[in-house]
Amino acid sequence: MIHMSDELSERQQKILKLIVQEYVQTGRAVGSKALIDRYKLGVSPATVRNDMGILEDQAFLQHPHTSAGRVPTDSGYRYYVENLLGNPRVPMSEQIRIRHQFSQVEMQVAASMKLAAAVLAEASGNIALISPPRSIQETVRHFELISLRDHLILLILVTQSGTVHESFLHIDDPVDQETLSATSRQLNDEIRDMRHTEIQLQASRHESFSALVLEQIAALMQRTEQESTAELHSEGLERALRQPEFSHGGVAQQLLEVLRGGALLSVLLPQVRQKDDLRIFIGSENVSDELQSYGVIIARYGATNEVTGLLGILGPTRMPYDRSISTVRYVSHLLSDLLRQVHADEPEQ
Amino acid sequence: MIHMSDELSERQQKILKLIVQEYVQTGRAVGSKALIDRYKLGVSPATVRNDMGILEDQAFLQHPHTSAGRVPTDSGYRYYVENLLGNPRVPMSEQIRIRHQFSQVEMQVAASMKLAAAVLAEASGNIALISPPRSIQETVRHFELISLRDHLILLILVTQSGTVHESFLHIDDPVDQETLSATSRQLNDEIRDMRHTEIQLQASRHESFSALVLEQIAALMQRTEQESTAELHSEGLERALRQPEFSHGGVAQQLLEVLRGGALLSVLLPQVRQKDDLRIFIGSENVSDELQSYGVIIARYGATNEVTGLLGILGPTRMPYDRSISTVRYVSHLLSDLLRQVHADEPEQ
């Protein structure tokens, strides 16, 4: 079989795969000798060296310095993920364990999300990312007005995605609970399934108190809509910091800034548009500088294409892609199933 | 004036104060020469050295090694905080800036808490701690039942402290919104101001659906009561990690574990019992080993003695106590004022 200059022989692929795995595990550059010692390849170190040289020419490997072993480049990881990984699955025993944990929290969305994050962090040893399921264009499902004090009302709003929002409403003239209930009953019918822009419009058709309430609702929805695109929780920082990559001073701080900072939100996440889409970003493939030395795996989950959230894993480029990918995919499906039970009016086909 | 062996002369106090301030600022051990260079004391280095020696005998200072400058001990900080600090106040310009920020978020408790944390972190350069205002024994103020789907109901509960809780309720036989509203109207009157134990009791007096609802409410309250004692948010980690104390590898991780771990919650916080109580824990004064190298300033804020929360600052023992203490005190009063507007039925005398 003749090898094109940009095709890898079977053995070269195998060597690349082993180097990636070995390096991910140990964190040290992999030498030809070490590779032979740990896996019987049936060939001599010299042969491996030759292949390594070729892999280096193809930019899949690199030297930290002249006399160290090889380390995968970002393209090396990319090749590994795309061609050498197959379709990794979560081991059955793991699946059962995870499903069992999820069955404990049942229908509580908040608790499920926490659990999902914990599972992701646990499985990868890295940082789990998760954003709550939100609709792109939230509409009103229901709201309530509760009198707290003479001049203070609590507004509770439930939106289409089942999220509960709250806000205090300050009024000049006292209104009793009866009137509040009557008002809310009437207005609820009026604005059900409306977007915040429509409610804003509707507010102008009312006067005094009703108008105030509607405006508050519109404002609340708008505010949370803006915030929801910026909501990204993370989990597993402590454990992740135990890794040698991160244990060096200053890196921890940088990592926190990445998490808090906008690069993830503004650059990476918008690329994951559809439900069940799973994307992998490795090191320099990230446009953003901050993320140069990280690998990110992100999937979009949700009951429908309307109400969705994101979840994934962030770690050093040197991360266990196989386990991470399979776990992200599995947990994302679990969460989707769960949401379907809570949100969808009818099960998906 | 005769000096008792355990009393400090005026000059010794001044030297101690300067050493603490200088060390807090620079982070490097302070030598006699350096002290003279930066502040004109009107005496020679040798004199300062003698006084330093005495301060060291009294265990207010210590040598890292034979030939380095002096560093305050934990008792040194303690003496500084108690005797040399006076009653530090937030500068007027700061006060105005902070008050202005608070006026922006107005009555939104959640936003105010975030802001409070941000202000604390900003002022101290360290980590802000804050726990939401909760009542020791929450009672029911109001609840609502909202039908989401045939077999799924959203339960929204408002407790005495004004906190909103939510929970999904799964039922076998569909109930329409009309019935839900009727049920909730009736039950609301029944259980207003009750504790979860009383509600549990009340549940047994009802049958089927009503009983289910009451039980769910009781369970929800109990759950959140347990959680509320374990709720402690932190803010400003990134900035804090920029400090030399923390930039060394591994410390970041340890710090995260302190925050997540229970030492703070279970050991320190319970000691701050009353509203407006402000406590300072310095290094080894903390019983817990994890906190050996940290200083913690905590105050309890609240509208009344019933509904209270905690807020404070955690940093290395080497922290700016003056600014930290004054800011904690100031912000705590601001939050108390705010809560008084929201919660208290009548203003405090």
Added chain:
DNA sequence: GTTAGCACTCTCGCATGATGAGTGCTAATC
């Protein structure tokens, strides 16, 4: 195409030595 052999490179860890900040002590001074 594969392998053995070998010179070469470069990091890492360790000992060495110079530097300099800071001390503690003693004796002189105010």
Added chain:
DNA sequence: GATTAGCACTCATCATGCGAGAGTGCTAAC
């Protein structure tokens, strides 16, 4: 009696140098 000048001494820090070890690349043989 308190303060100060002078001086020998201590010890962390930093740069330098050196040996060991891991790993490579090349060439020539298989």
